[in-house]
Amino acid sequence: MxxxxxxxxxxxxxRPAAGGPKPRRAGPADAPGHDxxxxxxxxxxxxxxxxxxxxxxxxxxxxxxxxxxxxxxxxxxxxxxxxxxxxxxxxxxxxxxxxxxxxxxxxxxxxxxxxxxxxxxxxxxxxxxxxxxxxxxxxxxxxxxxxxxxxxxxxxxxxxxxxxxxxxxxxxxxxxxxxxxxxxxxxxxxxxxxxxxxxxxxxxxxxxxxxxxxxxxxxxxxxxxxxxxxxxxxxxxxxxxxxxxxxxxxxxxTGQAGAIPVSTARRTVIDLDETAVVVRRGAKVLVVRRGVGEWWEGLWDFPRLPAKEILAPLGCGRRRVVGTCSYTVTHHRVAVTVAACQASCQGPRRDGVAWIDWEALGTLAMTSPGRRIAALAEREGGMVGRPAAGASRPRRG
Ligand code: SF4
CATH class of the missing domain: 1.10.340.30 (Hypothetical protein; domain 2)
Known part of the structure; x- marks a missing residue:
């Protein structure tokens, strides 16, 4: 350096005041007899x-x-x-x-x-x-x-x-x-x-x-x-x-350098499985915002099954699996199956649900699994629409 x-x-x-050290706030270490x-x-x-x-x-x-x-x-x-x-x-x-x-x-x-x-x-x-x-x-x-x-x-x-x-x-x-x-x-x-x-x-x-x-x-x-x-x-x-x-x-x-600090049992890793769905409608793709209390609260992502209330009104065709990926979050290890399908209509407007040009995904605040899923869908599934003129932030609906 x-x-x-x-x-x-x-x-x-x-500097401490003349005549003595600067006083410290009292704490447990200051209790009488405790050092x-x-x-x-x-x-x-x-x-x-x-x-x-x-x-x-x-x-x-x-x-x-x-x-x-x-x-x-x-x-x-x-x-x-x-x-x-x-x-x-x-x-x-x-x-x-x-x-x-x-x-x-x-x-x-x-x-x-x-x-x-x-x-x-x-x-x-x-x-x-x-x-x-x-x-x-x-x-x-x-x-x-x-x-x-x-x-x-x-x-x-x-x-x-x-x-x-x-x-x-x-x-x-x-x-x-x-x-x-x-x-x-x-x-x-x-x-x-x-x-x-x-x-x-x-x-x-x-x-x-x-x-x-x-x-x-x-x-x-x-x-x-x-x-x-x-x-x-x-x-x-x-x-x-x-x-x-x-x-x-x-x-x-005392020969304990490698043994300290002492740790109790490690937290068990929990394995989870989920299926993400990349729903396309022309050059647009459906994204959902993570809700209050969820991991990545407030960020955009792709819906996970079952998500019936979001997917059912869209008239989706047959889903096909385009690949798998995984991520870890806290002490969870999550395996994701990525499926893709075409929607026949945009469905009703809902808070936290939006259609966005595929090319504009990069402008969204998106979860890291969402980015991974998008990359996989683009690579494996041919999900890319052509860059849309004026690609923009998501519109509700
Ligand atoms: S490296 Fe750590 S364990 Fe080793 S002498 Fe320094 S403080 Fe002690």
Missing amino acids: AKEPRLPRRERTP PLPAPLRAGSAPIHDALLGWFTRVGRDLPWRRGIDPYRTWISEVMLQQTQVDRVVDFFHRFMERFPTVERLAEAPEADVLRAWEGLGYYRRARQLHAAAKRIVADHGGRLPSTAPELRELPGIGRYTAGAIASIAFGRAEPIVEANSRRVLARLAAHAAPLDGTAGDGPIWEIATALLPPRSAGLWNQALMDLGATVCTPRSPICSRCPLAPHCLALK
Whole structure:
């Protein structure tokens, strides 16, 4: 990394007041007699801070949202990084920032445009909540993100981790974070060998993260923990020989580096089957919008059988199978049979049902299985109509 990531001067963590450290908010770790840190870490926390912050200065990852810290960019990147790998997020981040460079532009955009820009990142609930939060920030906070974790947590889609990340990285607040990478590093550093699954399992790690937070540079510390977990203290094969925390790491000392964090049973994968129908009428194709509470709520897709109320009035001819595909969502593995048929009429108007030119499918905010089904139908089934002049957004009916 060419340059040390630095917070703007006005956003650095304030120095402790003369005569003593900056007071921390009380938490479980502050209860009398309770200290979540094993004694060796408690005694060595200053060298631990120096070691990790020094390492981060030298080799921390050069990521686009770290170049010139800005609360809006930090927020967008942190939401994108929830459940999506950094490498995948970089391109999406650039495109999203080009499309919505300010919170005002995001707030005023139609939801369909936000979902379209989110396409490929998955977990569309995040995009919907991001959009709702942008409206709140403009309406209630004059277009500026709140700077404290409690205020940030009032916004849709911002939980404890994201609030801590924004407050510490963008505003220099002394807030801890716990996400997949830092959780693993902290658990190993403290040789915390209890299972970490679920919110209850994370409780002790939040206490360790809070107790180990440096008095200054919390934002850099948090980013350093995440980088160390992503590049050195990896899930299966931690590279302890290259780790700046090796002299302090209790898991390494006790031969548990590969065994921590401890996990309880994996979630069982559920197999599902479904049949998607690509209904054509001339150059047009039928699409349906995913309903409230469904996966990919609000995005367009092809109907799944039985869908009698949608398909029955269309006078469809014989269905023929054009291929199969599959997708995974949460802990479900779904096998899709793709069928195609011709409709003889457009049927009655219905909310959430539309006919669209095949060539205009690309302009729709569509589910990832929908895109896969469209590609398969186009390849295998000869579903393509010629580009329609003025191909447009779907009309109801
Ligand atoms: S010494 Fe090994 S197990 Fe411990 S924090 Fe470093 S990489 Fe992880």
